[in-house]
Amino acid sequence: MESAASAVRRLTELADQRPMQRLATAFSEAGHELALVGGPVRDAFLDRPISDLDFTTDARPDRILELLKPLASAHWDVGRAFGTIGGRIDGLTVEITTYRADSYEPDTRKPTVEFGSSIEDDLVRRDFTVNAMALRLPQRQLVDPHGGVEDLIAKRITTPGEPAVSFGDDPLRMMRAARFASQLGFEVDPGTVVAMRELAPRISIISAERIRDELSKLLCTDRPRSGIQLLVDTGLAELVLPEIPALKLEIDEHAHHKDVYEHSLTVLDQAIELEQSRNPGSDPDLVLRIAALLHDIGKPSTRRIEPGGAVSFHHHDLVGAKLASRRLKALRFDKDTITAVARLIELHLRFFGYTDGAWTDSAVRRYVRDAGPLLERLHILVRADVTTRNRRKADRLGFAYDDLEERITALQEQEELAALRPDLDGEAIMRILDLKPGPDVGAAYRFLMELRLDEGALGPEEAERRLRGWWAVRAAGGG
Template sequence: MQRRAVSELLRVSPVADDLARRFQEAGFSLALVGGSVRDALLGRLGNDLDFTTDARPEDVLKIVRPWADAVWEVGIAFGTVGCQKDARVGDTDQRFLVEVTTYRSEAYDRTSRKPEVSYGDSIEQDLVRRDFTVNAMAVALPQKEFIDPHGGLKDLSERVLRTPGTPEDSFSDDPLRMLRAARFAAQLDFDVAPEVVAAMKDMAGRIEIVSAERVRDELNKLILSTHPRKGLALLVDTGLADHILPELPALRLEDDEHHRHKDVYDHSLIVLEQAIDLEEDGPDLVLRLAALLHDIGKPRTRRFEKDGRVSFHHHEVVGAKMTKKRMTALKYSNELVKDVSRLVELHLRFHGYGTGEWTDSAVRRYVRDAGPLLERLHKLTRSDCTTRNKRKATALSRAYDGLEERVAQLQEQEELDSIRPDLDGNQIMKILGVGPGPEIGAAYAFLLELRLENGPVGHDAAVTALKKWWAERG
């Protein structure tokens, strides 16, 4: 592990050592710290470098401005100065994103959502306030002295998350660290120490003092990680999910020996994993959120039928509304809320077409309803099959293969990606001899329905149909 770290540090040393010398000449210390040291030890250090220093932010600015290619002060209120440095490393030109943070300590009070920042005087004081021991290691530069006062290297080798001090003190200082524990477990595939899990359970309600934006950002990192199921299960088991994503634990419907049905919670996590397996261009937040949330409408729509079956009628519609409400509360962008809730609403549409006998009209409507989300809907629908019945799973897969083939065939013949009537609004007004108004909207809707049902009919046939429709309306 240390050999990997040396190799990684040698790669970035032209940038790191150059910066360290500048701090040294100005009378200050500089050390690579936190996630950068952890990732170097794991052999996965990127070009985002985190440093800590005894220099105050105003002194950091004086040092980095002549050196960096760009400087930003977004985090300066918290003691952090960010900058960009383009450098030649070996035979390649590389871009490094650097953050330099003054030694600090921070704590929440019981009434504030923002941490109170105070600066420290030693690196040891800085490291003890960090979230986990694996993030509380540093490498002093340029001499490259390894600093590990809390046993982070040992915990890293054992793949376990512990806090430098007591977890209660750590989570009291910054409750978001509870969510970060789940995120790091998902990202690194680490286990969380029992005493940390116990503190998370006892202090779960404290997460509500953290702003929705910070919660959302951590949740995104967890969901986009390599092992999101591990982190999500930890959120549910500790009770944290009850405060930030209560729809997820609500999926654990109670068992009923007379009314057996799938474990919706476990099913949703499997769907998420299967959706991840279908990703082609890296992690897809829209797809992953839709997979996780696609069945959250089931608890509210569950009904026990007279024949012993359990039904969840219209759970996709209810779930779409719940998705929109939760994502809005977590301050997601309007576009992301719209896309994820739309996928939740459409995730059962395929099953409404029976055994796969797809007419051209049905295919057109499916494609139009999905719009730019079609490829994601394909992946979500395929992921939603978690049956252990291989015969049933194969039949569903073949039926969806048939749908995708029908979509491809029609796309060759028609412009399915932008289905519109054969006449536009201006043509409609000219033909009918009326100006803008609700009549034109109704005429457009009629022609669109004609297009969906029959495909392109051509200009003349569309004119004839429009005139006939207009005459029938009187």
């Protein structure tokens, strides 16, 4: 954490920017209060990048708009009902919200919007003390009525008021506590954790879309493990992502298998490390991270104890893909994300047959074809799935996958494998066999695709000869 003096210096430099000065001056001359609030103030103390600029004021929305219009190159009021007006000033995006003092009904998350009269009223309703600090402008006076600075120093997440009241008002704050713990590397205050356990059932009043968004934000942090563990430990995961606590399989004293829950968290850790090393500077890959976390969720329902005490999980890849699809649909994820995650889970065991014997070029082509645009993600997931402490076994698997990637690269250079197609397209098939569009064309296309995978490029003439031979056998009832 930055020293207080350094944080104040960063905040002062921010306040000295021309758009900030123009905004502060306009509100001050109009007789209104204005303060930078929440994330930017927190991040100044943590020496984190400051991007979103949120302000709070005693001015009502109509008045905010009046004061903002002359300064802004663009403005919007989509949040007017909640007191928020946004705009761009000299290229800087700002959002300004009237002081709030909302009230909540016990059976709904939707607040009765009430505007407050002071910044203290506004700060006490915020989620956590580290987000309940403000910098008055143009005075540059820090407002911290709930000890946010002390909690930053202690690396502690807690609420401005009683956590039971805060979480009762907005149960999603319990999930945000897990996200901030991961995002900031902080611990959640023990009393706050107790309130999370007691109020976990309240999460049921939150929409699936908001839960999805909060889970996504958690998974896109650099270290989501601690947040996921907190969701599991407090019982929240049982309600929003029950497949994860279900991975805590009972260990029979006579049966032997690794801890699937801990293994899954380790795979997630390793997938993030590989993602960041192979694609430095890229945005977090949510699809990959969901797949890493859920890749073994088919194991609880496929667990069998074999003679001798060994434990098997036959077809847990296929079962897991179906379970993941079902859960992600319930959480309202988009179709592309659901399809990609399910496919990665379905394919994540495919590689392990590679170590049993040398794959033919045909098998390598099929691996690439089946992965399609997910190939790079599959590379990362498969490598991350190696969590054995047996160094020799880990090295053997790592070297084997190195070999597979090298063969894929070589074949791609030879054949443009990523765009693998049969030697003849649908139009050529219909012309050669005098067919109209229909199932026979699809069957012929699949036949040529199998040839392409098994034998590589044949060329149009040889492909036509093989196609005519196949069609003759098929027409005679032999295929």
